[in-house]
Amino acid sequence: MAKLLIVESAKKAKTIKGMLGSDFTVKATSGHILEMPPDDLHVNLEDFTPTLYLIRGKGKTLEGLKEAAAKAEAVYLATDMDREGEAIAQHVAERLGRTVAGKVRRITFTAITKADIQAALANPRQIDRRLVEAQVARRVTDRLVGYMVSPVLWKGLSGIKRLSAGRVQSPALWLVVERERAIQAFIPEEWWSIEAELSKTADPAHQKFWAFLFKIKGKKPELKTEADAQKVLADLKGAAWRVERVEKGTRLRRPYPPFTTDSMQQAASSQLGFNPRLTMKLAQELYEGVELGEGKAVGLITYIRTDSLAVAPEAQEAARAVVTKYFGEAYLPAQPPVYQTRDKTAQEAHEAIRPVDPWKTPKAVEPYLTKQQHLLYRLIWRRFIASQM
Structure with missing residues (x-):
């Protein structure tokens, strides 16, 4: 009797099915199966419990899951490891019914590899009610x-119903408004700075350097007008210039940590020009699996919704081997770097976003990826490898 494994996306189901073989049936929910309809509030204002209904069009999907669950030896709910995934797992478990409740298990994994999935199958758990409640x-x-709140907004803005209030967008809009008001209220003050281009000799081919005026007779200069600046320039004409001292030193800078969801979106925006939606779409494709010419799809990066900087020890060891081969031992620290997550609410059970297999270099996988997928994968791979130097 085959075992049933349920995930969220059909693409992920196909990738995992190719890894697990005939012992498993893999099916997808295609996202949430229950939701509050948009026609009314559907929230009890006494205890704030929502009333959920089966999403239109999901009846056939649910029937297929029930039929497969009834025939299965065990049912593994392998939806994503965030709160949305946990809620989907809870909803599926409820709708599968009591007859299969005894064989339902919850599993999660940070990367779609055969080893990660087998490890998850060996360590099933119960559904985390805290995540569901979140x-x-x-x-x-x-x-x-x-x-x-939206109807109040409409009344205040002459009935413009295309505007809406939101849990995140409204506070974010307030922050933007407050900042804009501060900018508009700012009274600019005129100030001047003086820089000098200097050289050891009058030879124009000789190396030049820039010097900045930062003190006059031990005090910070106050050049509030052009006249103030011109007076200093007049004093400097014909002056004797000398280098008082040269300070030499070594500065050690640690590499940036591997990506979290936020930092990946920021880097993709600044370096690749990708907006957050495109970045997450491409990252989801890399996470769920890409065919690399072996006939089976392979997940290239770990789970993409994370605020953790943790890295699995085996991933660190693989990265150190990659660094040694391509860059040399001089770039390898004595001990693998450990990065502390600043956010105290971060879920350390998750990992940072990293390549599943650091040996799959951007050049090696480029023929199998779209241009945009390759750019994002290269960004993630480089950031992770650099973080281990």
Whole structure:
């Protein structure tokens, strides 16, 4: 009797099926199966519990899951390891019914590899109610703010109903407004600075350097007008210039840590010109799997929704081997770097975003990726390898 493994996306299901073989049936929910319809609030204002309904069009999907679960030896809910994934797992477990409840297990993994999935299957757990409740709280808050505050917004803006309030967008908009008000209220003050281009000799071919005026007779100069600056320039004409001292030193800078979701989006925006939506779309494709000419799809990066900087020891060892081969031992620290996550609420069970296999270099996988996929994978690979130097 085959075992049933349920994931969120059909693409991920195909990738995992190619790894697990005939012992497993792999099916997808294609996202959430339950939701609050948009026609009303659907939240009990006494205890703030939502009323959820089967999403239109998901009936056939649910029936397929029920049929497969009834025939399966065990049912593994392998939806994503964030609060949305946990809620989907809870909803699927509820809708599968009591007859299969005894064989339902929850598993999670940070990377779509055969080893990671087999390790997860060997260590199943129960559904985490705390994560489910966190998802409910977020979703209910979204609904309350959107449905109860938006009408007030419409009334205040002459009935413009295309505008809406939101749990995140409204506070974010307030921050932008406050900042803009501060900018508009700012009274600019005129100030001047003086720089000199100097050289050891009058030879124009000789190396030049720039010097900045930072003190006059031990005090910081106050050049509030052009007249103030011109007076200093007049004093400097014909002056004797000398280098008082040269300070030499070595500065050691640690590399940047591997990516979190936020830092990946920021780097993709500044370095590649990708907007956050495109970045997450490409990252999802790299996470769920890409065919590399072996006939089976392979996940190239770890789970993409994370605020953790943790890295698995085996990934660090692989990265150190890559550094040694391509850059030399001089770039290898005595001990693997450890990065502390600043956010105290970060989920350290997650990993940072990194290549699943550091030996799959950007050049090696380039023929199998789209141009945009390759650019993002190269960004992630380089950041991770550099973080281990």
